[in-house]
Amino acid sequence: MARNWIPLRQVEGTASRQAHVRLPEGTYEREISKEGFFGPSAQFHHRHKPTDWVEFDGAIRPRAFDMNKLATATGNPWTSELVMSNPHIQMRVWKLDRAMSDLARNSDGDQILFVHEGEGALYCDYGHLDYRDGDYLVIPRGTMWRLEPAKPTMILMIEATNDHFTLPDKGLVGRHAIFDPAMLDAPVIDDAFRAQQDERPWKVSVKRRNQLSTVTYPFNPLDAVGWHGDLSVVRINWRDLRPLMSHRFHLPPSAHSTFVTGRFVVCTFVPRPLESDPEALRLPFFHNNDDFEEVIFYHRGSFFSRDNIHPGMMTVHPSGFTHGPHPKAFNAATKGGKTETDEVAVMIDTRDAVDIAAMPAGVEFEGYVKSWRAPDLKQAAE
Template sequence: MAHYRLAGDVPPKRHTQHRDADGNLFHEELMGEEGFSSDSSLLYHRGVPSAIVDSQVWELPDQARTPNHPLKPRHLRLHDLGFDAQADAVTGRRLVLGNNDVRISYVVTAIASPLHRNAIGDECVYVESGAGLLETVFGTLSYRAGDYVVIPRATTHRWLPTERSQLYCIEANSHIAPPKRYLSKYGQLLEHAPYCERDLHGPVWDPEMATGELATDVEVLVKHRVGGGIGGTRMTYATHPFDVVGWDGCLYPYTFNIDDYMPITGKIHQPPPVHQVFEGHNFVVCNFLPRKVDYHPLSVPVPYYHSNVDSDEVMFYVGGDYEARKGSGIGLGSISLHPGGYAHGPQPSAIEASLGAEFFEESAVMVDTFAPLDLGEAGLAGEDPAYAWTWAGRSTGGDDGGPAVFSNS
């Protein structure tokens, strides 16, 4: 975020003495990106932010990955995954897809999470359903269905659902931000961008969070890099990380609701980049929303067949009726994975059915990656083995996903 915010009590000049009414010095923490060369914020703590009293291994949920081999398109049903009542938004996540740049997980939760810090990269969590609060060192965000919740790397936070929440978690190994082409050289969202600063909602500051009685010896679950992979540590802090009396800067979490995105349409079918919301290293996030469609008299509103030779395409279907996938078994809560090296497009019956359409009532969140995606344990558990053969009108004869008899259904 390049947009400056100030909350709470900060000194007139950075890196100078800042004391409470009794003369006690507050402890300044710089939270910044790219080695002091990018966005940052300064936070002022009552306690010492680096004071830990214990550090133990946190065993992460299953992070195993299985290559998409032999290569084929996949249909993964997230709503078929089971989550028990004790699943929280941090430890209850199940890995669906991932590579070395980004991991996509899913969780259904109705309980508070532990304090958490992702030290690997930013998180962008899409709220499929539900509502609640995200408490952070910067203040509190309210979230609701349709929100993207963007959490910068190393932000200590916890999820507090007020309703059962279905969360689609995009975890980067990098930062996540608006596409550079949407931004001025100073970071303002430009006129051609499909959203603007008014649509981005930062944390609400509550001074009582820092001035009240806070717990000591507080455990924070930290996800971090280890040995070329991903590891977890339970760090116990002498004082509560939320003891911040004030902060200012351009780095903080925020929400953006999918309904505030203004779709860009055209006379003929528009390619996915016009639907882009965010970008990270080697991946992009797009959304496809209810919109007026192509108005050329001979237009074909559904996509043309395309070979994404440089990327894997992941679509998460979250609302309406996605026209291009009619007849495939895709429904709400489905993911389609169309890998690089495979020409994909609409189901054959969807092409003729779309002709003459003036409006599509559909919502989907797309992640395109520029390195192949592997399947996580949740992806394997939720797979529909018949999907790969649906363009040919075939169904599966067994659980191995192999083609079987021809079907016109």
């Protein structure tokens, strides 16, 4: 349903007329908005950083987890470690160190496999497709598939439960922005695909309503000799993305949307030049994202708005609290020096709250909520 937002454009007190630019001296900007970064918004200018809290207790505290410590190798993706979920999404971390002995099929929704580490081959209904670190593999609901790693593989699995992954509306910048659809690779029926077809028994592990069924065939059911249509597994690597940039204005995370569903979006942060206009912010602004939960998986590089975060970690920022860059990152960005970012991360913004699975001891970084404290506030709290 189209929204008829209450019309208003007000400037009150000491404020910048342009969001994220020319902040009044000695102030810190905080944004609240509707529909993530797509709807109406207001920018406040504060004398103190909105994240300079001394204590933070309760369910909406930000959390961080080291996924490297969580995942253990398993040959079945549906028995991999569940990280978080709600009725519209499941996120798992899966480690695979040998070829899958069975096929997998997700009957609950479309699946993204983001390859954090490793390389190898994907075999599916549509044919054969190689993968490497940094690949997104988008697998339509109902597809049979399996992986053969050439190197130990670690994957972030994102399920669009009862939904589909589509491309975002790129609006004024056109359909070739961020990546040209021609950059999407599809599997091929090649010699490698034909070579894996055999007449021995194969099992298919089918997930439906989070329950597993096993279908046994006396042959490999990946036995297609051809196909045609406009539905397929597709692959794209973060290295193929060409991010939207503005040297005079810091763009919100939504500008980096890569895939969308009805209830969440998947964004990709890749290296890009920093804003060069001295009046523009050069890092994420403090904001309330009250309509979405924010989950970020850190793939590689130096994460310019975060401290004490390394590749393989995941952070969760629940709806309902103000957040933004850590003090060390804020100081580094405002003092200049760096001219471009050096990070690759996957952000999942979900409209519905996520339930975080129980984690083994040592996986959660308990000090994450305290990492926003300024040095003088840390001393005051201690």
